[in-house]
Amino acid sequence: MEPITGKALVLACSAIGAGLAMIAGIGPGIGQGYAAGKGAEGVGRQPEAQGDIVRTMLLGAAVAETTGIYGLIIALILLFANPLVKLLG
Amino acid sequence: MEPITGKALVLACSAIGAGLAMIAGIGPGIGQGYAAGKGAEGVGRQPEAQGDIVRTMLLGAAVAETTGIYGLIIALILLFANPLVKLLG
Amino acid sequence: MEPITGKALVLACSAIGAGLAMIAGIGPGIGQGYAAGKGAEGVGRQPEAQGDIVRTMLLGAAVAETTGIYGLIIALILLFANPLVKLLG
Amino acid sequence: MEPITGKALVLACSAIGAGLAMIAGIGPGIGQGYAAGKGAEGVGRQPEAQGDIVRTMLLGAAVAETTGIYGLIIALILLFANPLVKLLG
Amino acid sequence: MEPITGKALVLACSAIGAGLAMIAGIGPGIGQGYAAGKGAEGVGRQPEAQGDIVRTMLLGAAVAETTGIYGLIIALILLFANPLVKLLG
Amino acid sequence: MEPITGKALVLACSAIGAGLAMIAGIGPGIGQGYAAGKGAEGVGRQPEAQGDIVRTMLLGAAVAETTGIYGLIIALILLFANPLVKLLG
Amino acid sequence: MEPITGKALVLACSAIGAGLAMIAGIGPGIGQGYAAGKGAEGVGRQPEAQGDIVRTMLLGAAVAETTGIYGLIIALILLFANPLVKLLG
Amino acid sequence: MEPITGKALVLACSAIGAGLAMIAGIGPGIGQGYAAGKGAEGVGRQPEAQGDIVRTMLLGAAVAETTGIYGLIIALILLFANPLVKLLG
Amino acid sequence: MEPITGKALVLACSAIGAGLAMIAGIGPGIGQGYAAGKGAEGVGRQPEAQGDIVRTMLLGAAVAETTGIYGLIIALILLFANPLVKLLG
Amino acid sequence: MESTNFIIKFLQWLMTFDKKALVLAASAIGAGLAMIAGIGPGVGQGYAAGKGAEAVGLNPESGKQTTMVMLLGAAVAETSGILALVVALILLFGNPLVNAKGAAIVVAASAIGAGFSMIAGIGPGVGQGYAAGKGTEAVGRRPKYQPNIVRAMFLGQAVAQTTGIYALIIALVLMFANPLIKLL
Numbered sequence: 001m002e003p004i005t006g007k008a009l010v011l012a013c014s015a016i017g018a019g020l021a022m023i024a025g026i027g028p029g030i031g032q033g034y035a036a037g038k039g040a041e042g043v044g045r046q047p048e049a050q051g052d053i054v055r056t057m058l059l060g061a062a063v064a065e066t067t068g069i070y071g072l073i074i075a076l077i078l079l080f081a082n083p084l085v086k087l088l089g
Numbered sequence: 090m091e092p093i094t095g096k097a098l099v100l101a102c103s104a105i106g107a108g109l110a111m112i113a114g115i116g117p118g119i120g121q122g123y124a125a126g127k128g129a130e131g132v133g134r135q136p137e138a139q140g141d142i143v144r145t146m147l148l149g150a151a152v153a154e155t156t157g158i159y160g161l162i163i164a165l166i167l168l169f170a171n172p173l174v175k176l177l178g
Numbered sequence: 179m180e181p182i183t184g185k186a187l188v189l190a191c192s193a194i195g196a197g198l199a200m201i202a203g204i205g206p207g208i209g210q211g212y213a214a215g216k217g218a219e220g221v222g223r224q225p226e227a228q229g230d231i232v233r234t235m236l237l238g239a240a241v242a243e244t245t246g247i248y249g250l251i252i253a254l255i256l257l258f259a260n261p262l263v264k265l266l267g
Numbered sequence: 268m269e270p271i272t273g274k275a276l277v278l279a280c281s282a283i284g285a286g287l288a289m290i291a292g293i294g295p296g297i298g299q300g301y302a303a304g305k306g307a308e309g310v311g312r313q314p315e316a317q318g319d320i321v322r323t324m325l326l327g328a329a330v331a332e333t334t335g336i337y338g339l340i341i342a343l344i345l346l347f348a349n350p351l352v353k354l355l356g
Numbered sequence: 357m358e359p360i361t362g363k364a365l366v367l368a369c370s371a372i373g374a375g376l377a378m379i380a381g382i383g384p385g386i387g388q389g390y391a392a393g394k395g396a397e398g399v400g401r402q403p404e405a406q407g408d409i410v411r412t413m414l415l416g417a418a419v420a421e422t423t424g425i426y427g428l429i430i431a432l433i434l435l436f437a438n439p440l441v442k443l444l445g
Numbered sequence: 446m447e448p449i450t451g452k453a454l455v456l457a458c459s460a461i462g463a464g465l466a467m468i469a470g471i472g473p474g475i476g477q478g479y480a481a482g483k484g485a486e487g488v489g490r491q492p493e494a495q496g497d498i499v500r501t502m503l504l505g506a507a508v509a510e511t512t513g514i515y516g517l518i519i520a521l522i523l524l525f526a527n528p529l530v531k532l533l534g
Numbered sequence: 535m536e537p538i539t540g541k542a543l544v545l546a547c548s549a550i551g552a553g554l555a556m557i558a559g560i561g562p563g564i565g566q567g568y569a570a571g572k573g574a575e576g577v578g579r580q581p582e583a584q585g586d587i588v589r590t591m592l593l594g595a596a597v598a599e600t601t602g603i604y605g606l607i608i609a610l611i612l613l614f615a616n617p618l619v620k621l622l623g
Numbered sequence: 624m625e626p627i628t629g630k631a632l633v634l635a636c637s638a639i640g641a642g643l644a645m646i647a648g649i650g651p652g653i654g655q656g657y658a659a660g661k662g663a664e665g666v667g668r669q670p671e672a673q674g675d676i677v678r679t680m681l682l683g684a685a686v687a688e689t690t691g692i693y694g695l696i697i698a699l700i701l702l703f704a705n706p707l708v709k710l711l712g
Numbered sequence: 713m714e715p716i717t718g719k720a721l722v723l724a725c726s727a728i729g730a731g732l733a734m735i736a737g738i739g740p741g742i743g744q745g746y747a748a749g750k751g752a753e754g755v756g757r758q759p760e761a762q763g764d765i766v767r768t769m770l771l772g773a774a775v776a777e778t779t780g781i782y783g784l785i786i787a788l789i790l791l792f793a794n795p796l797v798k799l800l801g
Numbered sequence: 802m803e804s805t806n807f808i809i810k811f812l813q814w815l816m817t818f819d820k821k822a823l824v825l826a827a828s829a830i831g832a833g834l835a836m837i838a839g840i841g842p843g844v845g846q847g848y849a850a851g852k853g854a855e856a857v858g859l860n861p862e863s864g865k866q867t868t869m870v871m872l873l874g875a876a877v878a879e880t881s882g883i884l885a886l887v888v889a890l891i892l893l894f895g896n897p898l899v900n901a902k903g904a905a906i907v908v909a910a911s912a913i914g915a916g917f918s919m920i921a922g923i924g925p926g927v928g929q930g931y932a933a934g935k936g937t938e939a940v941g942r943r944p945k946y947q948p949n950i951v952r953a954m955f956l957g958q959a960v961a962q963t964t965g966i967y968a969l970i971i972a973l974v975l976m977f978a979n980p981l982i983k984l985l
């Protein structure tokens with residue numbers, strides 16, 4: 001009979017922490033979608049400025065992606081390079 | 090009588106973590122829907138620019154999809170290639 | 179007397195994970211509803227462009243559906259093809 | 268004295284999972300309400316296009332309903348055709 | 357002395373599940389309120405179209421109500437016709 | 446020492462379920478507030494249509510109230526006519 | 535070591551339930567604030583209609599308050615007239 | 624047999640805390656996406672002011688990033704320089 | 713075998729509390745992003761007023777930052793100057 | 802007596818802790834929950850900031866006046882954030898529950914309940930900030946009607962505050978005049 005160890009508890013909670021961290025992705029999804037809509041609207045109105053509009057949209061969307069990436073990085077750390085388990089010794 | 094092992098706890102919390110990660114999908118859903126609405130509006134107003142509008146809408150929507158995909162990937166890792174269980178040894 | 183096994187814990191948490199994954203559906207619901215409203219507005223203003231408007235609305239809505247489908251797939255996997263239980267051995 | 272069995276735990280968590288899955292209904296509620304508002308606005312402005320406006324609104328609202336239905340289906344599966352309990356054996 | 361049985365656990369979690377299911381009601385509340393606002397605006401602008409506006413608003417609001425009703429039905433099933441308790445045997 | 450009975454667990458979770466059900470009230474609060482704002486705007490613009498505007502606003506707000514009432518009813522049932530406790534026998 | 539009684543568990547969960555019920559207050563706060571903003575805007579545009587605008591805003595805000603009050607009532611019942619504890623006997 | 628120690632509990636909850644902290648990233652994602660959309664719109668309308676528009680958009684987006692960074696810092700502290708474990712002694 | 717001490721429980725919950733406090737950061741992220749968008753729009757329209765627009769945007773964004781800072785302060789107190797552990801004695 | 806029932810086991814595990822530790826641990830979570838209210842002022846004041854920037858651009862000559870209205874409205878919208886901060890600081894530095902009599906689990910749960918309650922403050926924060934933004938916009942358009950506009954804005958903001966006050970009252974009752982403890 002192998003009981004639940006401290007290591008197992010840390011790993012189990014890391015799975016939940018990884019899932020929680022991904023929720024940050026709601027933000028870039030909404031924001032970039034807004035930018036997509038405004039970009040599409042702008043391109044329809046000023047087709048001659050399409051290059052500038054799409055470039056600005058993509059630049060702004062790249063900025064908006066960062067916190068989603070932060071969440072992904074924290075999740076990947078929890079899953080693949082878990083520093084908490086190492087701390088347990 | 091087979092008690093709850095550490096492995097079972099990690100796998101159980103992985104199921105919850107996978108579910109949590111999917112919540113990120115709220116974002117792209119809202120954002121891309123906004124883009125869809127703006128695209129439809131634009132196409133109605135400037136039918137001659139339909140190609141540009143739809144292309145910009147789809148490009149922007151592709152960008153907005155990423156964090157939803159991140160969530161899906163983390164969920165799939167938790168379900169099918171769980172690194173936490175391997176760490177348990 | 180049959181106590182709680184590890185298998186039961188994994189299956190119980192899979193039920194919760196499946197429920198959580200469905201919450202992603204909030205996004206497409208809001209987004210596609212926005213597209214529906216913009217589509218209806220556009221059709222009222224430019225009845226002659228109805229075909230283009232509705233087609234763009236539906237194309238955009240299809241894109242917005244994906245993360246809701248991802249959530250559904252993860253839930254169905256947890257319920258009907260649970261890989262975590264198999265890992266338990 | 269009858270202890271809590273694994274079956275009871277799975278069924279208990281299924282009740283919570285079913286409740287969580289229904290939360291998806293927030294999305295279609297907001298989205299379709301937006302469509303309703305835009306439809307009412309459009310009908311007031313272009314009464315002659317009422318048929319087209321209402322048809323587009325209802326088509327878009329039907330698309331927006333799907334993720335709410337997904338949530339309902341997962342909840343009904345958890346309550347009435349629970350595959351997790353069967354897996355318990 | 358009557359200890360906590362599996363039946364009690366299922367019923368306890370059914371109470372929480374019922375509460376969670378009601379949260380879906382956020383959606384129709386927001387959406388129908390939006391429709392109400394647009395309807396009031398429209399009636400002020402085009403009083404002669406009041407009948408059409410209110411009818412469209414109510415039709416759209418009825419569509420937006422469904423996911424709130426789904427949540428209510430799941431809650432009522434959990435409270436008054438709990439199929440999970442029956443499964444316990 | 447009086448131990449925890451199954452009845453106590455069901456009643457305890459009913460308190461949490463009742464609290465969760467009230468969260469539905471977020472929706473009507475936002476929606477009806479939107480209607481109030483649109484009504485006030487409309488009355489300022491078309492004072493002569495004040496009667497129609499306020500009537501439509503109130504009709505729409507009544508529709509938007511329903512899911513808040515559903516939540517209240519489920520909470521009151523959990524608190525004052527708890528069917529789950531009766532099921533415990 | 536002080537044992538937990540059933541009564542203590544019910545009261546503890548009532549405290550949490552009361553807190554959860556108050557979350558409903560998010561809705562009226564947002565909605566009435568929207569109405570306040572629209573009212574201020576309207577008063578700036580049509581100062582001569584100030585009376586009508588503010589009256590409509592307040593009427594609509596009163597309607598939007600109800601679900602916040604429902605949450606308060608449920609919390610007060612849980613705290614000061616707890617029917618669940620009485621059911622415990 | 625190594626049971627769950629206090630250290631393990633602190634580390635496990637740190638994993639959950641780190642995940643929760645990342646949720647802050649929803650905000651910058653939405654806000655910066657809005658800025659991206661407005662920037663794209665502005666660049667389309669006043670291409671001659673592109674430099675000023677993009678500079679203002681990026682300046683504002685940098686300000687909007689801070690709370691996402693705060694969340695990331697707290698998560699990194701919890702994972703890599705956990706002061707709570709040190710307090711345990 | 714060393715049991716979990718009260719100190720460990722307080723520190724573990726402090727990690728969760730710190731994570732929860734950071735969620736406040738959603739607000740400033742959204743709000744400041746909105747301000748960034750409006751600032752970019754304004755600068756495009758009235759380039760001659762760029763100084764005033766950016767100054768007002770930054771002043772307003774500074775005001776909007778405060779609650780994110782409050783959350784950060786509470787999290788830092790929980791992590792680095794935990795008054796609860798001191799109270800434990 | 803070793804119970805096999807996991808709920809009893811968990812509750813017995815909780816009871817192995819000192820009452821004070823249990824209450825303090827719950828207070829840490831309660832303080833974190835209360836801070837979530839800060840979402841509201843952040844969104845609302847950001848809206849006001851955007852509207853302020855817009856108004857100043859459209860009407861630079863009344864820039865000082867519109868900025869003043871923006872700050873006034875935003876100050877009101879800060880309320881929920883301040884109230885949440887105060888509740889969190891009380892839980893951390895002047896916790897009345899630590900010395901409260903009664904069952905540990907009820908006292909601990911009250912700290913969490915107080916934290917949940919404060920989350921309601923999101924609403925007034927968002928709403929009052931919206932009103933601040935609209936008020937700022939309106940004053941920017943028609944500066945001479947500032948008194949009327951600001952009066953309507955404040956009146957509406959006051960109405961929007963109520964659910965935040967209700968939540969504060971419930972939190973204070975749970976912390977300082979807990980009727981549940983007495984029921985035991």
Ligand code: NA
Binds near residue numbers: 063651652
């Ligand atoms: Na970012």
Ligand code: NA
Binds near residue numbers: 028068154
């Ligand atoms: Na993205």
Ligand code: NA
Binds near residue numbers: 117157244245
């Ligand atoms: Na998608």
Ligand code: NA
Binds near residue numbers: 207
């Ligand atoms: Na859909």
Ligand code: NA
Binds near residue numbers: 296299332420
């Ligand atoms: Na519906």
Ligand code: NA
Binds near residue numbers: 384388508509510
């Ligand atoms: Na309704």
Ligand code: NA
Binds near residue numbers: 510598
């Ligand atoms: Na109401």
Ligand code: NA
Binds near residue numbers: 690777780
């Ligand atoms: Na910031």
Ligand code: NA
Binds near residue numbers: 778846882
């Ligand atoms: Na602030």
Ligand code: NA
Binds near residue numbers: 562566599960961964
């Ligand atoms: Na109020």
